[in-house]
Amino acid sequence: MNPAYVNHEIRNAIEIRGLLKTYGETHAVAGVDLEVQAGEVFALLGPNGAGKTTTIEILEGYRDRDGGTVSVLGEDPAKAGLSWRNKIGIVLQSNNDAAEITVEEILNFFSDYYVNPRNVDEVINAVGLEEKRKSRGRELSGGQRRRLDVALGILGNPELLFLDEPTTGFDPEARRAFWDLIRGLRADGTTILLTTHYLDEAEALADRVGVINNGRIVEVATPATLGGRDSAKVIVRWSEGGHMKEERTDSPTELLRSLGARFVGEIPELTVSRPTLEDIYISMIEGEA
Amino acid sequence: MSTFKIGVSRGNLEIRQFLRQRESVVFTLLFPVLLLLIFGSVFKNTIAPGVTFSQYFVAGMIASGLLNTGFQQLAIMIPLERDDGTLKRLRGTPMPPSSYFIGKILAVLASMVVQIILLLFVGALIFGVHLPTDIGHWITFAWVTLLGITGSTLLGIAFSSVPRSGRGASAMVTPIVLVLQFTSGVFFIFNQLPSWMQNVASIFPLKWLTQGMRSVFLPESFASQEVAKSWEHGRVALMLAIWIVIGLVLALKTFRWERSR
Numbered sequence: 193m194n195p196a197y198v199n200h201e202i203r204n205a206i207e208i209r210g211l212l213k214t215y216g217e218t219h220a221v222a223g224v225d226l227e228v229q230a231g232e233v234f235a236l237l238g239p240n241g242a243g244k245t246t247t248i249e250i251l252e253g254y255r256d257r258d259g260g261t262v263s264v265l266g267e268d269p270a271k272a273g274l275s276w277r278n279k280i281g282i283v284l285q286s287n288n289d290a291a292e293i294t295v296e297e298i299l300n301f302f303s304d305y306y307v308n309p310r311n312v313d314e315v316i317n318a319v320g321l322e323e324k325r326k327s328r329g330r331e332l333s334g335g336q337r338r339r340l341d342v343a344l345g346i347l348g349n350p351e352l353l354f355l356d357e358p359t360t361g362f363d364p365e366a367r368r369a370f371w372d373l374i375r376g377l378r379a380d381g382t383t384i385l386l387t388t389h390y391l392d393e394a395e396a397l398a399d400r401v402g403v404i405n406n407g408r409i410v411e412v413a414t415p416a417t418l419g420g421r422d423s424a425k426v427i428v429r430w431s432e433g434g435h436m437k438e439e440r441t442d443s444p445t446e447l448l449r450s451l452g453a454r455f456v457g458e459i460p461e462l463t464v465s466r467p468t469l470e471d472i473y474i475s476m477i478e479g480e481a
Numbered sequence: 482m483s484t485f486k487i488g489v490s491r492g493n494l495e496i497r498q499f500l501r502q503r504e505s506v507v508f509t510l511l512f513p514v515l516l517l518l519i520f521g522s523v524f525k526n527t528i529a530p531g532v533t534f535s536q537y538f539v540a541g542m543i544a545s546g547l548l549n550t551g552f553q554q555l556a557i558m559i560p561l562e563r564d565d566g567t568l569k570r571l572r573g574t575p576m577p578p579s580s581y582f583i584g585k586i587l588a589v590l591a592s593m594v595v596q597i598i599l600l601l602f603v604g605a606l607i608f609g610v611h612l613p614t615d616i617g618h619w620i621t622f623a624w625v626t627l628l629g630i631t632g633s634t635l636l637g638i639a640f641s642s643v644p645r646s647g648r649g650a651s652a653m654v655t656p657i658v659l660v661l662q663f664t665s666g667v668f669f670i671f672n673q674l675p676s677w678m679q680n681v682a683s684i685f686p687l688k689w690l691t692q693g694m695r696s697v698f699l700p701e702s703f704a705s706q707e708v709a710k711s712w713e714h715g716r717v718a719l720m721l722a723i724w725i726v727i728g729l730v731l732a733l734k735t736f737r738w739e740r741s742r
Contacts, residue, residue, distance in 0.1 A: 252573060254739070274575040282573035287566035292501040293494065304482050304490045305576040328501075344570070 205230045205265060205352050205383040206251060212259035213246050213407075220246045222407035223260070230351075233374065233384040235398035235415075237391070239477055243407040244387045245285065245356060251385070252282050252354055265352055278307050281350030283341045283358050290329035295321050295340055298329070299347060306348035318376070319343045320369055334361035342370070346377065353377065355386045359393060371396050391470040401469075403476055410476055419472035427467070431460040484577040491576075491584025496591050509554055509592055513542050514599050520668070521608045528670055529706050532699055535608035540698040541667035543600050544690035545658070547626065550593040551633025552640065553658050555585060559641030560650040563740050572738040582638065589634050597626075610698060618697050621714070625693035628721035632686055635728030642735040666691040672708050679708060689720040 206228035213221040221243045228234045238244045249255045250262060253269035253276075262269060267276050290298050296312060303309035316325050319339040324332060332340060338361055345353060355374075359367045367390075374397050378384060388394055394401050395415045402412040416422055425440040428447055441447050444464055451459050482490075499505055521535035528534050562568050571581060604610035613619055644650035662668055664678050665687035671679065682688040695703065696712035704712050 254569070254572070274577060277573065277575040280573075282570075284566065284569060284573070287570060289562070289565045289567035289570060291565070292498045297494075297497070301490055301494050302574065304487055305574045307575070348574070 207263040210260035214258050219407050230383050232399040233378050233397050235386045235394035235401045238404035242404045279351045281345040281353040283345035283355045285356045294326050294328050296325040308349050310349050315343045335366050352383045395469045419476050421472045424467050427465050430462045484580050487580035488583025492587025495584045495588035532703050536610050539604035539610045540694040541691045544694040545662050545667050546596045547629040547633050551589050552637040555637030556640040556654040557650045560644045561647035564647035568738045622697040629690045632724040635732050639728050639731035661687040686724040689717045693717045
């Protein structure tokens with residue numbers, strides 16, 4: 193085998209070229225190109241119906257594609273076997289299974305399926321379900337169920353983890369704990385492909401984000417630079433003569449100096465902000481539609 | 482772990498889940514016993530020399546027990562598992578698909594064994610059913626049961642692809658089982674049915690299963706009361722084997738891990 197090819201494989205956990213998927217007349221995925229590097233956390237963002245889940249389920253081997261090439265950990269998911277599945281972890285969007293099995297039971301049973309599973313107690317601790325380990329699936333709250341899904345996803349010690357809207361139904365504290373868990377997995381070298389509706393989550397976790405809309409990738413960038421965010425004008429707001437004033441500028445420091453000279457003491461109700469990832473994302477999606 | 486070991490682990494999980502759902506325990510295991518108690522107590526008449534209706538009914542209920550624990554249970558449970566995401570989750574793990582089926586077969590076998598023991602126990606204790614004392618009858622019992630449960634399991638897996646949703650599965654499967662029970666010599670005596678009904682029922686496996694079970698639990702003299710004037714062991718085996726092949730082909734061709742979109 194060509195050494196360059198080997199190196200190439202190690203660099204990219206996922207490679208997609210010209211991916212197509214059609215349902216009847218609808219092009220759910222209309223030519224997606226994407227690379228996810230080994231060891232990175234990549235967040236796929238997009239409105240409902242943009243093609244996120246279809247793309248992810250093709251990568252997970254659940255759905256056939258109508259065109260294009262796909263390589264996940266060096267294999268075509270449509271043909272890959274059980275040894276490939278041993279290296280990936282999947283957290284699907286929603287499940288109501290395991291109603292009558294306890295958290296520790298299902299984890300113990302599922303660890304039989306993997307070659308090198310994590311320790312079940314460690315996994316239970318990692319997702320914060322210690323108190324619920326003897327509870328059956330139907331006794332768990334929405335957020336606890338989701339944590340069980342994540343526990344089952346990471347149980348097999350995956351090289352690549354798919355997380356489809358993992359924190360839906362989490363309270364803010366659980367979300368922070370989940371973020372720490374993901375950061376820990378990343379530090380261990382796990383590649384993570386994440387979809388989420390929470391832009392703060394993408395910003396907190398992702399090395400790179402990709403925005404998908406109408407079945408196409410609109411842009412791939414770091415959260416800080418997406419949509420020219422790093423070079424976008426800074427918004428300065430303050431109160432003057434009983435009215436809120438707003439100015440968008442490339443040189444906020446200069447503006448603040450001149451404002452400082454105009455006011456005696458503090459500038460009333462001053463805020464200086466850069467567009468959030470959400471501002472940028474919304475303008476990208478609306479610009480497309 | 483080997484495919485078989487994982488299958489045994491699946492079987493363990495399946496049986497635990499089954500026992501924790503009180504409805505399924507009552508419906509699958511105790512309902513046939515309840516039916517036996519009712520029918521056996523109401524119809525105490527003798528239908529042939531030395532044969533009471535309750536004896537006839539026990540043989541029929543054991544045969545249809547194979548249908549209940551295999552076909553009915555799987556054709557209802559698998560669509561539910563397809564709906565609640567059990568199957569999709571499993572498909573995303575390195576569990577060999579055959580292990581899932583081994584687990585199902587073990588769960589079916591477990592509930593079948595419990596059901597047969599309950600029916601035989603109640604039948605022998607309350608309704609004077611004679612258990613065979615010679616090895617020949619038990620050999621017949623073994624092969625009829627084996628062919629029956631194999632076909633029933635495969636047909637249950639095959640039929641699980643028919644209901645569009647888990648909630649509709651029970652409403653779809655239960656009437657099929659009931660109609661077969663009425664026309665195949667469980668609730669009514671087969672040779673008293675209209676001949677067109679006998680002919681239709683003869684296409685389906687339950688008729689042959691009840692006949693095979695009667696050859697085990699009723700006296701030899703009753704063979705002359707059968708429609709063909711004999712137990713027709715060869716034909717019983719042939720018909721059950723045909724249904725096993727049909728079930729196997731359909732199960733392999735139609736099984737889906739996700740609901741159709």
